[in-house]
Amino acid sequence: MTARAHDAVVIGAGPNGLVAANHLADAGWSVLVLEAQDDVGGAVRSARDVHPEFVHDTFSAFYPLAHASATIRSFDLEEHGLTWRHAPAVLGHPTPDGSWAMLHRDREVTAGLFDRAHAGDGEAWLAMCSQWDRIGDQMIGALLSPFPPVRHGLGALTKLRSVGGLDFVKMMLTPASDLGASRFGGVGPRLVIAGNAGHADIPLNAPGSGLMGVLMSMLGQTVGFPVPEGGAGELTQSLRRRFESLGGEVRCSAEVTRIEVADRRATAVRTRDGERFAAHRAVIADVVAPHLYGGLVAWEDLPARTASGMRSFELDPSTIKVDWALDGPVPWASPPPYDPGTFHVADSVEQMTEALGQLSARTIPAAPFLLAGQMTTTDPTRSPGGTESMWAYTHVPQESVADAGGEIRGVWDRDDCERFADRMQARIERLAPGFGSRVLTRRVLGPRELEQRDSNLIGGAINGGTSQLHQELVFRPVPGLGRAETPIRGLYLGSASAHPGGGVHGGPGMNAARAALTHSRIRRGTFGLFR
Numbered sequence: 001m002t003a004r005a006h007d008a009v010v011i012g013a014g015p016n017g018l019v020a021a022n023h024l025a026d027a028g029w030s031v032l033v034l035e036a037q038d039d040v041g042g043a044v045r046s047a048r049d050v051h052p053e054f055v056h057d058t059f060s061a062f063y064p065l066a067h068a069s070a071t072i073r074s075f076d077l078e079e080h081g082l083t084w085r086h087a088p089a090v091l092g093h094p095t096p097d098g099s100w101a102m103l104h105r106d107r108e109v110t111a112g113l114f115d116r117a118h119a120g121d122g123e124a125w126l127a128m129c130s131q132w133d134r135i136g137d138q139m140i141g142a143l144l145s146p147f148p149p150v151r152h153g154l155g156a157l158t159k160l161r162s163v164g165g166l167d168f169v170k171m172m173l174t175p176a177s178d179l180g181a182s183r184f185g186g187v188g189p190r191l192v193i194a195g196n197a198g199h200a201d202i203p204l205n206a207p208g209s210g211l212m213g214v215l216m217s218m219l220g221q222t223v224g225f226p227v228p229e230g231g232a233g234e235l236t237q238s239l240r241r242r243f244e245s246l247g248g249e250v251r252c253s254a255e256v257t258r259i260e261v262a263d264r265r266a267t268a269v270r271t272r273d274g275e276r277f278a279a280h281r282a283v284i285a286d287v288v289a290p291h292l293y294g295g296l297v298a299w300e301d302l303p304a305r306t307a308s309g310m311r312s313f314e315l316d317p318s319t320i321k322v323d324w325a326l327d328g329p330v331p332w333a334s335p336p337p338y339d340p341g342t343f344h345v346a347d348s349v350e351q352m353t354e355a356l357g358q359l360s361a362r363t364i365p366a367a368p369f370l371l372a373g374q375m376t377t378t379d380p381t382r383s384p385g386g387t388e389s390m391w392a393y394t395h396v397p398q399e400s401v402a403d404a405g406g407e408i409r410g411v412w413d414r415d416d417c418e419r420f421a422d423r424m425q426a427r428i429e430r431l432a433p434g435f436g437s438r439v440l441t442r443r444v445l446g447p448r449e450l451e452q453r454d455s456n457l458i459g460g461a462i463n464g465g466t467s468q469l470h471q472e473l474v475f476r477p478v479p480g481l482g483r484a485e486t487p488i489r490g491l492y493l494g495s496a497s498a499h500p501g502g503g504v505h506g507g508p509g510m511n512a513a514r515a516a517l518t519h520s521r522i523r524r525g526t527f528g529l530f531r
């Protein structure tokens with residue numbers, strides 16, 4: 001059966017697909033979004049599937065990058081039902097001695113807490129914030145633009161002197177494990193920076209981790225770590241509503257299995273149930289690179305350099321995520337001075353560094369570094385008053401050769417997942433005795449369960465490929481131009497596998513849509529000239 005042709009077909013309704021679709025619809029294109037799952041959202045979804053009275057975010061939860069993204073801000077999603085909520089404090093890191101490293105939205109409060117723990121750290125924190133005030137916007141703009149980021153790159157260069165010139169560059173290149181110690185005497189700021197660096201899969205003693213740590217810490221300090229009221233899915237639902245208000249069409253339960261290529265141009269897509277949708281101007285793939293190249297597009301339609309580039313494509317590590325419905329708040333042995341939305345669990349920067357280093361050595365950490373969220377603390381609509389909707393996740397190797405804890409096989413069947421979830425939960429129990437007795441329901445999502453709910457999360461990899469420097473910028477996803485264009489004309493890679501990578505900021509989707517619009521204009525202009 002052949003359906004009506006559209007200007008563009010977007011494969012996948014993750015945040016990047018929906019951002020691309022909105023931008024193309026804004027330009028007046030007719031756009032069809034095809035989504036394999038039964039609802040839109042990709043890794044930005046929520047549901048009452050852990051406990052009927054609790055909303056749980058299935059995957060991602062906190063959105064500083066979305067809030068900071070000029071692209072997402074430009075969509076005015078508040079007019080389409082989105083409301084942002086903030087926890088009393090952005091981030092907390094409880095330590096075994098009962099103290100907390102805290103990031104409060106008010107930088108004076110953060111600085112005051114750091115200073116109380118170690119005199120001088122407050123001033124050093126405010127100095128870092130004021131450097132960020134001068135150069136942060138340009139750096140975010142440069143990171144989210146297509147490569148090379150000419151406008152924001154030049155903007156950042158002009159600000160560089162005012163933030164200390166090469167010393168600032170050196171700071172950004174310093175690994176997170178050392179960066180904190182080079183600027184702060186106390187442990188609090190070091191834990192905050194290293195923990196925030198741990199949101200990417202870059203080892204904390206490798207370059208790139210410091211940049212990530214400063215970026216996420218300064219975002220926390222300037223825009224906070226906001227969440228959509230009602231659940232993560234409200235963010236992508238608002239993108240869907242906006243898109244549909246512009247006349248865009250979304251079809252769910254429509255998995256694309258083939259992109260048709262004629263004369264090196266993408267012309268149409270085919271779905272698993274045999275439907276064919278023609279695309280006059282562009283196909284945007286919000287699809288992870290290993291499923292696009294050699295999957296939706298056959299190897300025979302691709303140049304040999306793409307096949308050889310993909311041979312060295314590296315996934316990011318796998319993930320184990322645990323969701324809890326709690327009948328009361330987390331019973332902290334030593335309560336935080338302000339209730340944080342996000343919290344990190346690691347005894348020290350050194351323990352975090354060891355756990356992330358073990359991933360590179362394909363070893364399951366004995367003391368995994370946990371990223372966790374108190375969602376009802378952040379958004380009281382998530383569960384009944386006095387309860388907590390909570391999650392934690394951590395990374396494990398894609399293929400494990402050993403378990404530093406000596407009991408997990410690394411096959412991630414139900415038994416492995418539950419036993420590893422026990423290990424994660426024990427880390428929280430140590431900080432909050434009685435935590436286990438508050439659990440109404442627990443759900444554990446291992447690599448297979450994550451991938452079943454979003455095929456882009458291959459083996460539980462959450463970022464569409466490693467974020468380490470060797471696969472960033474012009475090396476993402478394969479060495480080339482670091483842009484959305486693919487070797488197939490009219491086909492654009494708009495997923496987290498493309499520069500600027502994972503996180504909910506819409507960068508890859510926007511870059512793909514802009515590239516499609518530019519090429520279409522050039523094509524039409526050229527045809528006009530020769531007509």
Ligand SMILES: Cc1cc2nc3c(=O)[nH]c(=O)nc-3n(C[C@H](O)[C@H](O)[C@H](O)COP(=O)(O)OP(=O)(O)OC[C@H]3O[C@@H](n4cnc5c(N)ncnc54)[C@H](O)[C@@H]3O)c2cc1C
Pocket residue numbers: 011012013014015016017034035036037040041042043044058059060061062063064065066254255256257286287288291319321393453454455456457461462463464494495496497501502503504505508
């Ligand atoms: C557990 C977890 C926690 C995270 N935490 C955060 C966080 O707190 N903050 C943050 O900013 N980021 C976080 N991330 C990362 C972030 O969610 C992703 O980087 C982001 O969702 C990537 O968006 P995307 O549109 O590229 O892909 P996805 O969100 O993965 O969406 C891709 C969509 O395409 C669909 N699709 C794929 N192939 C096909 C096909 N052939 N046919 C039709 N449809 C197809 C999929 O079903 C999916 O809906 C997290 C991710 C995970 C998994």
